[in-house]
Amino acid sequence: MTLQRHRIHRRIYPLRILGMALGGLSIAAVLHQNQAPLALWATMVATCLAWPHLAYLHARLSPDPHRAEARNLLIDSAIAGAWVPLMQFCLLPSVVLVMVTTFDKLSSGIRRLWLQSLPGMAGAALLLTLWLQPQPRLESSLTVVLCALPLLIVHTFAVSVASYRLIRTVSRQNQQLEELRRTDLQTGLYSRDHWLQQAQAALDAFQASARPVCLLIIDIDHFKSINDQYGHTVGDEVIRAVGLIIRQSVRAHDWAGRYGGDEFTVLCPQATRDEAQDIAQRIRDRIEGLRLREQPQLKVSSSIGLAAAQPRYQSLREWMNAADAALYRAKHAGRNQVAAGGDTGPGRLAPA
Numbered sequence: 001m002t003l004q005r006h007r008i009h010r011r012i013y014p015l016r017i018l019g020m021a022l023g024g025l026s027i028a029a030v031l032h033q034n035q036a037p038l039a040l041w042a043t044m045v046a047t048c049l050a051w052p053h054l055a056y057l058h059a060r061l062s063p064d065p066h067r068a069e070a071r072n073l074l075i076d077s078a079i080a081g082a083w084v085p086l087m088q089f090c091l092l093p094s095v096v097l098v099m100v101t102t103f104d105k106l107s108s109g110i111r112r113l114w115l116q117s118l119p120g121m122a123g124a125a126l127l128l129t130l131w132l133q134p135q136p137r138l139e140s141s142l143t144v145v146l147c148a149l150p151l152l153i154v155h156t157f158a159v160s161v162a163s164y165r166l167i168r169t170v171s172r173q174n175q176q177l178e179e180l181r182r183t184d185l186q187t188g189l190y191s192r193d194h195w196l197q198q199a200q201a202a203l204d205a206f207q208a209s210a211r212p213v214c215l216l217i218i219d220i221d222h223f224k225s226i227n228d229q230y231g232h233t234v235g236d237e238v239i240r241a242v243g244l245i246i247r248q249s250v251r252a253h254d255w256a257g258r259y260g261g262d263e264f265t266v267l268c269p270q271a272t273r274d275e276a277q278d279i280a281q282r283i284r285d286r287i288e289g290l291r292l293r294e295q296p297q298l299k300v301s302s303s304i305g306l307a308a309a310q311p312r313y314q315s316l317r318e319w320m321n322a323a324d325a326a327l328y329r330a331k332h333a334g335r336n337q338v339a340a341g342g343d344t345g346p347g348r349l350a351p352a
């Protein structure tokens with residue numbers, strides 16, 4: 001079981017009651033086998049009945065229940081250690097008690113708790129050995145063996161279930177983290193890093209197969225002055241709206257990402273330059289038609305650079321530089337237009 005700070009004592013309380021009951025069963029069988037005096041029976045019953053409730057109260061009333069419960073776990077180990085000489089070292093239940101309480105510390109997830117539990121466990125065992133000097137009786141009757149089994153089985157099952165749940169939770173959270181890493185939170189498009197990975201993979205695939213693939217770089221025109229004139233909140237809204245337009249304008253198998261700031265990138269696999277130009281024009285056109293409900297007078301436009309992959313591009317950087325150079329030309333030619341570079345050299349596509 002993983003120790004969580006929140007209401008930890010409530011989660012451990014029933015488990016400790018169950019553990020004490022099963023541990024008590026195992027100890028009772030040994031006491032019966034060893035014909036132990038009544039005082040030992042009384043000690044066993046009192047410990048098993050009282051300790052879970054005392055531990056619960058201790059943690060509940062403590063200002064730091066997490067620490068208090070960690071202390072309780074150490075006391076669990078000391079109690080288990082004490083019962084080893086009290087059971088005259090009866091081998092099977094002694095090993096089961098010691099192992100179960102030690103594994104509890106390991107599965108608690110509290111760092112080094114199991115190590116911290118060892119001195120208390122060994123100390124309690126040593127103290128009672130020196131004090132009572134019990135005669136060792138290592139053998140276990142069949143009854144003792146049978147009575148030790150429930151604790152062993154239930155504990156193993158409980159720890160396995162808890163580990164299974166923990167692994168499921170961790171893998172679910174890892175998946176969520178991976179999705180977050182891949183996504184630009186503002187626009188819902190792919191993040192820069194993830195998009196770059198895909199672009200590299202697309203270029204590699206192009207080098208291997210020569211199937212056409214194109215790259216678009218989209219930049220909002222004069223975005224700084226939108227921020228300056230309308231404020232950053234409106235600027236953010238424009239970025240979100242442009243992201244949505246891009247997402248809705250590309251094909252299902254295109255990869256649209258936010259490269260950073262007001263710059264977006266789209267990878268168009270299996271698209272010729274003409275097909276990619278159509279996509280780019282569609283995006284440019286829709287951005288030009290964008291109107292924010294709160295700011296209907298605000299006009300937005302974009303410039304787009306397009307580059308088809310070429311066998312001569314040795315790296316993604318070269319391919320992106322070609323698209324960037326095309327974007328630069330689109331900006332310098334008056335913005336709000338698509339320019340293509342790459343296979344046929346510099347070229348400008350007229351605005352729609």
Ligand SMILES: Nc1nc2c(ncn2[C@@H]2O[C@H](COP(=O)(O)OP(=O)(O)OP(=O)(O)O)[C@@H](O)[C@H]2O)c(=O)[nH]1
Pocket residue numbers: 219220221222223224225227231232233234235236239260261262331
């Ligand atoms: N509101 C907002 N502004 C951003 C965000 N990211 C970057 N910016 C701003 O966007 C502006 C980008 O300006 P530039 O790309 O340099 O220039 P521009 O004004 O778009 O001009 P051209 O690209 O030449 O048309 C900068 O002022 C950044 O501070 C964002 O997430 N939200």
